[in-house]
Structures are given as structure tokens and as C-alpha cells.
Amino acid sequence: MAEPESKRLKTEDAPYELIYWPGLPGRGELIRLLFVEAGVPFTDRSKDPGEAVGLVTGLMSDNGDDANPPAFAVPALRHGDLLISQTANILLYLAPKLGLGPSEGNGVYHLNSIALTLIDGFVNEIHETHHPIATSQYYADQKEEAKKRSKAYTSERIPRFLQYAQRVIDAKTSGDGPWLYGGKLTYVDLVLFQCIHGTKYAFPKAMEEMEKSGKYDGVFALFKAVQERPNIKEYMASDKRCSYGDGIWRYYPELEEE
Numbered sequence: 001m002a003e004p005e006s007k008r009l010k011t012e013d014a015p016y017e018l019i020y021w022p023g024l025p026g027r028g029e030l031i032r033l034l035f036v037e038a039g040v041p042f043t044d045r046s047k048d049p050g051e052a053v054g055l056v057t058g059l060m061s062d063n064g065d066d067a068n069p070p071a072f073a074v075p076a077l078r079h080g081d082l083l084i085s086q087t088a089n090i091l092l093y094l095a096p097k098l099g100l101g102p103s104e105g106n107g108v109y110h111l112n113s114i115a116l117t118l119i120d121g122f123v124n125e126i127h128e129t130h131h132p133i134a135t136s137q138y139y140a141d142q143k144e145e146a147k148k149r150s151k152a153y154t155s156e157r158i159p160r161f162l163q164y165a166q167r168v169i170d171a172k173t174s175g176d177g178p179w180l181y182g183g184k185l186t187y188v189d190l191v192l193f194q195c196i197h198g199t200k201y202a203f204p205k206a207m208e209e210m211e212k213s214g215k216y217d218g219v220f221a222l223f224k225a226v227q228e229r230p231n232i233k234e235y236m237a238s239d240k241r242c243s244y245g246d247g248i249w250r251y252y253p254e255l256e257e258e
């Protein structure tokens, strides 16, 4: 059923609010970068640690509200009456509003396929390199398994996902320029940028090898092109960008040892 016009305008005019854990780039970063690139203000509810933890745990345990079902986890985006979760879903929602993706046509779903695949490879799978047994257990208690998982990740999965990204860049659908799709920068380029940035942090040796191999030159050229975008460059050098810590992208040197 269509919403009344007055209600739709209310949401369109409302401020954007990102709900996420404090102190880490994490999955929230994939969303922040869209606002940064577009120069659109948003309220980042992760910035006040005391408030953020309560908001996140509340969201993960409440029963939703009159208009929204419960969320399983964060990031979540509130925009007026709407509350949505799942990173790729939030990106899908924001992209046309921020001028970083089409609002209709096949491109909407092509970009979503690319975003989901990159998130599978460089976010979800990388998390499992340091937590292969259980998210609820300490890294120290699953270190041996983490070493095995990391070996397979760096030797099999990183190349496979980089090759995928390179194939997307080489495809006819990428158009001109360094971008993944349609000849211009879209939100999936920002997703790839953060994915490469985080993976370089977690597995510097493996990523250096990948870069030197020359097999993924388009991917690394795209990474550099995003890094040079004025808003992104300023943000990455500022204290608004969180450092990596005990989040998705972690650096444990022993996970790169032979």
C-alpha cells in the first residue's frame, strides 16, 4: 500500500542516522564513506561510546516498533520513520539518494550483486580468519584454527575475490575509467576501496604480493583513484576516521607466518 504523501516527505527530509558500535571502522565504514564522498551530513551515533553501546544492544534485542521489524545486528540506518539493517541493504537504499547509484533499472541489482560479493569476500570471510570457530570465543582460544583459515584465505580466497573484482573492471559493463560499473564512480567503488584498505591492513604481505603480481592492476588503480577523491582524502587523514582495532580487519602477524 502506498504511503501518504505527507509521510513520504517526512522521511525524505529527515536527517540520516547511522547506528553502529563505537571506536572501529567496521561494517559501518562502508556506509560512512558514501556520506563522505557525497558531502551529505549524517548523525553518526557511534561517536559517543556510552550512548552507542546502549543503542546497539537495544536495537539487537528489542522487538522493533510500529513501523519496523527488529534488526538482528548493526549497522542500522534510521531515516525518518524508517529503520533498516544489513550493510548491503543500507547501501542499496542510500545510493540513489546520495547520487552514487541509479534509482531504477538493472543497474540497481548489478551494483547490489557487486556489493554483496565484495562484502562476502573482504568483510564476512576476513572476519572468519581470526574467528574461525566462534565469534563468542577469544581469538587466543582459536589461534591454531585461525592460522589454518588464514592460510587458505590468503592463498585461495583473496586471489579469487580480487580476480572477481578485476573481471568486473574488465567487463563491458564497467565503461570508461577506473570504475567498476557504468563509467562513473558509484558506491561499489567505495565498498571496494574499504575492502582493499582493510585487507591490506590485515594481511599486508599477501596483499603486497597480489599487487606486485600485476594480475589485479585495475583493482589497485581503482583503490588509488578513490583514495585521491578530495572528500575521501581529507576524511582518511582526519581524526573522524577510526583506527583499526579489534574489529573485522585485524592485524595478527602470526596469521601471515608460513
Ligand SMILES: N[C@@H](CCC(=O)N[C@@H](CS)C(=O)NCC(=O)O)C(=O)O
Binding pocket: 026, 027, 028, 072, 073, 074, 075, 085, 086, 087, 088
Ligand atoms: N550481514 C550483516 C552482518 C552484521 C553483523 O554481523 N554485524 C556485527 C557488527 S559489524 C554485529 O553487530 N554482530 C552481532 C551479532 O552477530 O550478534 C551486515 O552485513 O550488516
